[in-house]
Amino acid sequence: MPVGGGGTKGRKKFTQKGGNRHFNNEEEILRQQDEIKKQREAEENESSEDEATGASSAPKAPKKGASSDESDSSDDSDDEKPIKGVRGLVGQVANPNRVVQKNKKLKDLTFDTPAPTAAAAATGGAPVAPQALNRKEREALEAERKKAEYLKRHARGETEEAQSDMARLAIIRKQREEAAKKREDEKKAKEAKDAVKK
Numbered sequence: 001m002p003v004g005g006g007g008t009k010g011r012k013k014f015t016q017k018g019g020n021r022h023f024n025n026e027e028e029i030l031r032q033q034d035e036i037k038k039q040r041e042a043e044e045n046e047s048s049e050d051e052a053t054g055a056s057s058a059p060k061a062p063k064k065g066a067s068s069d070e071s072d073s074s075d076d077s078d079d080e081k082p083i084k085g086v087r088g089l090v091g092q093v094a095n096p097n098r099v100v101q102k103n104k105k106l107k108d109l110t111f112d113t114p115a116p117t118a119a120a121a122a123t124g125g126a127p128v129a130p131q132a133l134n135r136k137e138r139e140a141l142e143a144e145r146k147k148a149e150y151l152k153r154h155a156r157g158e159t160e161e162a163q164s165d166m167a168r169l170a171i172i173r174k175q176r177e178e179a180a181k182k183r184e185d186e187k188k189a190k191e192a193k194d195a196v197k198k
Helices: 026-053 068-077 086-090 118-123 135-156 160-197
Strands: none
Touching (some): 135 160
């Protein structure tokens, strides 16, 4: 039965509404800490005695309540004993799917400079080494090239969008010319009418 009360059924583990709460007593906590300190002191005394006699060939198992730091120090003192189980295999077995990149030294690297190509020589530019681009970079360059080509064709009026724009602009220009002509005619008619009245 959980500390928080009977059946938890979908609630958090120890919190039942209105249920009693369990708190540790301060005296009990202090007593446990004192016991841990005494165990540590006893282990330190035993280890110092063993080091003095030199009879310690195998580390003693850490007592209940000992910290992980002490168990690590006892493992460090005895490197001769092989680790059993899966932990021992972890360092020995290499994953064939994992590619480990070794650090390369600068002096070991070779930089091959290709001979100038005909295109580079014709433009007068420096030779450019062909680079192996990844897929994203290739697609980005291709998209940029297509966009530049499209803008050039659009400026020359060869695209469908440019042709429709030009047709629309021609219609608007024609409408404006007709409106200007109509205003001019109305202005002349008004001037003629004013001249007749005077």
